[in-house]
Amino acid sequence: MSTDNHPPTMVRCPTCGGPSVFAPGNKFRPFCGERCRNIDLGAWANEEFRMPAQTPPEDAPFGDPRTED
Template sequence: MSDNTSHAPTVQCPTCGGPSVFEPANAWRPFCSQRCKNIDLGAWAAEEFRVPAQTPPQDAQYGDPRTED
């Protein structure tokens, strides 16, 4: 006898670390709840998440235009 029920994968909620069902029925995926989704959105709005970037090297021939008058 075969089991035809589908089992959606469960992932870890990025905000609280709890289980979150990753399927279309979960409107907040990959988050477990609207609360966790809103916490994450607030962190982005407050610029708590940043992409690391290196400062570009100074161009010795032309100088740094940010420091010129």
């Protein structure tokens, strides 16, 4: 096993865009700190991260769309 001392990997914090150490010593990685991690968690809890999808009409029949012609 090598004991080379490499500088820590730096990444952009997904919340604030600032520098963040991506290493086991940063317990909030990939975030720069607890505040940014909590902001991201709150966004997930508020369902702010969603994939766009079409809502079927209210009168659409139920069934498997893969088997319908």
